Amino acid sequence: RMPTLGGMRRKGVPAAAVRLFCERVGISKADSVIDARLLDDCVRAVLEPVVPRYFAVLDPVRVTLSDFDEDDAFDDVPSLSSASSANKNR
Secondary structure, three states: OOOOHHHHHHOOOOHHHHHHHHHHHOOOOOOOOOOHHHHHHHHHHHHOOOOOOOOOOOOOOOOOOOOOOHHHOOOOOOOHHHHHHHHHOO
8 A cells, every 4th residue: 555644644653754754765766666664664763762662561470480589689670762772872
């Protein structure tokens, strides 16, 4: 299917992502085929610093750890978006 701008807006694609996609594709007189994953990458690049990502276990399984030291436990887990932005700064 060929997406329209109106259809992409209904699906929640930000206008900045469409602009970034157009910048990356560029202008050409020749016919070319653009991979749809490039648009997904642009949407991800625009939303990454803005939208916090979390994951949850919907059906947890109880596990008993028999050889675990309480001192090694961790309480604070950073969100995925802050961890990925820390990796980008390396």
